[in-house]
Amino acid sequence: MSRPEIHADPRHTDPPPLLELTDVSKVYRGGKRAVDGLSLRLGPGLLGLLGPNGAGKSSLMRIVATVTRPTTGRLTYRGADALARPELLRRELGFLPQDFGVHPQLTAREFLAYLAAAKGLPARSARARIDELLALVNLTEAVRRPLGAYSGGMLRRVGIAQALLGDPRVIVVDEPTAGLDPEERVRFRNLLSALAEDRVVLLSTHIVSDVESVAGDIAVVAGGRLLRRGSPEELLGGQAGRVWEVLVDPGAVAAVQARYVVSRMVRTGDGRVRLRLLADGPPFADAVPVAPDLEDAYLGLVRPAVANDRPEVRR
Numbered sequence: 673m674s675r676p677e678i679h680a681d682p683r684h685t686d687p688p689p690l691l692e693l694t695d696v697s698k699v700y701r702g703g704k705r706a707v708d709g710l711s712l713r714l715g716p717g718l719l720g721l722l723g724p725n726g727a728g729k730s731s732l733m734r735i736v737a738t739v740t741r742p743t744t745g746r747l748t749y750r751g752a753d754a755l756a757r758p759e760l761l762r763r764e765l766g767f768l769p770q771d772f773g774v775h776p777q778l779t780a781r782e783f784l785a786y787l788a789a790a791k792g793l794p795a796r797s798a799r800a801r802i803d804e805l806l807a808l809v810n811l812t813e814a815v816r817r818p819l820g821a822y823s824g825g826m827l828r829r830v831g832i833a834q835a836l837l838g839d840p841r842v843i844v845v846d847e848p849t850a851g852l853d854p855e856e857r858v859r860f861r862n863l864l865s866a867l868a869e870d871r872v873v874l875l876s877t878h879i880v881s882d883v884e885s886v887a888g889d890i891a892v893v894a895g896g897r898l899l900r901r902g903s904p905e906e907l908l909g910g911q912a913g914r915v916w917e918v919l920v921d922p923g924a925v926a927a928v929q930a931r932y933v934v935s936r937m938v939r940t941g942d943g944r945v946r947l948r949l950l951a952d953g954p955p956f957a958d959a960v961p962v963a964p965d966l967e968d969a970y971l972g973l974v975r976p977a978v979a980n981d982r983p984e985v986r987r
């Protein structure tokens with residue numbers, strides 16, 4: 673298979689990036705190549721790292737967070753080698769890993785105080801910061817309860833709060849909206865977007881809507897590679913004239929799916945199915961061209977790169 677073209681974004685070439693990954697690969701024991709020659713330049717702002725399960729997002733996030741070393745490639749922070757001297761990056765980093773674990777017997781305040789101490793933050797300023805963060809993630813009411821009694825969404829919010837201890841300049845959050853309800857999702861996206869005004873925020877997700885409204889800059893990854901980086905508009909531009917809607921009988925759906933990337937299916941009131949699909953020209957005589965959205969653009973990039981699950985029919 674030919675290597676996909678790597679699109680560098682000229683906006684990120686000047687001034688020098690705060691954080692830079694150069695030709696980074698990660699090969700796990702057993703030979704799995706999770707990240708494959710990936711380069712990224714990051715300055716202040718929010719970069720949405722969007723890719724399907726297994727794309728290598730977590731591996732990449734762990735490399736940036738200096739939890740995992742890449743097999744080959746370079747990582748620099750403020751121009752210094754962050755693999756040789758990870759402490760330079762670590763002391764300015766907040767990381768929310770995908771598998772964030774807590775001590776169930778501690779309250780949120782106790783747990784954050786414990787993490788603040790582990791990070792070497794002075795106790796007095798940490799206390800004030802913890803209360804500020806608990807309010808920010810809307811957990812003030814629950815601070816006296818042990819974490820073992822928290823819901824998944826509440827624990828996620830504790831994870832977000834701990835990532836912000838110490839006022840990091842680089843915030844790395846791996847699938848942070850997993851387990852959050854829709855209102856919490858919106859709240860959290862807005863928080864990250866405000867933080868990204870003057871910080872590097874790297875947010876990974878497989879959910880297009882998580883990055884759609886907040887990230888002016890999106891990197892689409894699959895198979896450990898960067899497929900495309902750009903603004904939502906730039907990503908949409910790549911699919912202009914390639915998105916169509918067509919009404920078919922339910923019995924015809926499988927054949928259409930076998931031939932085209934189907935980005936959406938909706939059962940209509942009269943028992944037919946409206947399919948939205950990607951094709952270079954009109955796939956059927958009665959197909960209607962429609963404007964691409966980010967979900968189309970994402971699937972148009974990712975589906976040719978990896979085999980993926982088919983979408984469910986929405987009723």
Ligand SMILES: Nc1ncnc2c1ncn2[C@@H]1O[C@H](COP(=O)(O)OP(=O)(O)OP(=O)(O)O)[C@@H](O)[C@H]1O
Nearest residue numbers: 700701704706723724725726727728729730731732
């Ligand atoms: N420690 C490990 N040892 C071996 N293989 C691994 C390890 N961690 C991840 N992988 C494999 O590397 C690939 C990329 O995984 P990674 O978790 O980085 O992707 P991802 O995009 O974050 O996916 P997900 O959202 O499912 O976590 C997958 O095939 C995964 O099974």
